Amino acid sequence: MYKIATSELETVCGITSKIPDNPVFEVAFAGKSNVGKSSLINALLQRKALARTSSQPGKTQTINYYRVDKGRKAEEGFAPDCYLVDLPGYGYAARSRHEKEKWGDMIENYLHTSRQLRTVFLLVDIRHDPSENDKLMHDWIIASGMQPVIIATKKDKVKKNELKKKLDAIRTKLHISADSPVVAFSAVSKEGREEIWDIIRDCGEEEG
Ligand SMILES: Nc1nc2c(ncn2[C@@H]2O[C@H](COP(=O)(O)OP(=O)(O)O)[C@@H](O)[C@H]2O)c(=O)[nH]1
Numbered sequence: 001m002y003k004i005a006t007s008e009l010e011t012v013c014g015i016t017s018k019i020p021d022n023p024v025f026e027v028a029f030a031g032k033s034n035v036g037k038s039s040l041i042n043a044l045l046q047r048k049a050l051a052r053t054s055s056q057p058g059k060t061q062t063i064n065y066y067r068v069d070k071g072r073k074a075e076e077g078f079a080p081d082c083y084l085v086d087l088p089g090y091g092y093a094a095r096s097r098h099e100k101e102k103w104g105d106m107i108e109n110y111l112h113t114s115r116q117l118r119t120v121f122l123l124v125d126i127r128h129d130p131s132e133n134d135k136l137m138h139d140w141i142i143a144s145g146m147q148p149v150i151i152a153t154k155k156d157k158v159k160k161n162e163l164k165k166k167l168d169a170i171r172t173k174l175h176i177s178a179d180s181p182v183v184a185f186s187a188v189s190k191e192g193r194e195e196i197w198d199i200i201r202d203c204g205e206e207e208g
Pocket residue numbers: 031032033034035036037038039040052053054055057058060089153154155156157185186187188
């Protein structure tokens with residue numbers, strides 16, 4: 001189990017904010033509103049409510065940078081010094097066209113501007129087939145030169161004997177090759193947490 005020495009919300013970017021030029025690597029979390037991005041970040045950081053969660057979709061319309069283990073030297077057993085970036089959610093039905101465009105601009109700007117971004121995790125609800133917006137987001141991540149890592153959230157909501165079928169459906173819909181991971185995660189049981197930290201640590205090490 002990864003130990004986390006410190007975690008804090010360091011930067012919040014609105015639509016007009018400049019994307020920060022951060023000193024250490026970033027990994028980002030994308031997905032529709034309510035899919036469980038903030039819950040996943042809290043679970044990774046072992047914090048109850050550092051990232052605000054809500055049963056009302058569409059609350060987070062900023063890019064939130066959570067700094068992990070700031071200034072800490074790499075050490076076995078500890079999470080690396082890095083940023084977990086909570087991206088604004090999409091697919092909120094009541095949202096206006098104007099807001100959708102703002103959302104798209106923000107995400108595209110982030111994907112293209114952030115020099116420290118190493119991996120984007122795309123979260124999809126394990127119970128449902130990926131939506132058109134999920135496919136669009138998946139394509140955007142690939143177009144910006146990264147291989148998205150899929151996290152199927154709310155694993156506790158499906159029966160054990162349905163798990164494989166659900167994961168296979170997600171793979172098929174998003175055209176995920178057999179050698180790319182699709183990680184099943186539950187914020188209730190915290191299953192999947194260590195596997196996600198392994199991926200984060202590895203993508204930070206690639207850069208040296
Ligand atoms: N059962 C279950 N509920 C979850 C899980 N992850 C998130 N939720 C719930 O789903 C809702 C939205 O979660 P949140 O993290 O705010 O989603 P976000 O909009 O993507 O940041 C909240 O009511 C959470 O408690 C999970 O793994 N299992």
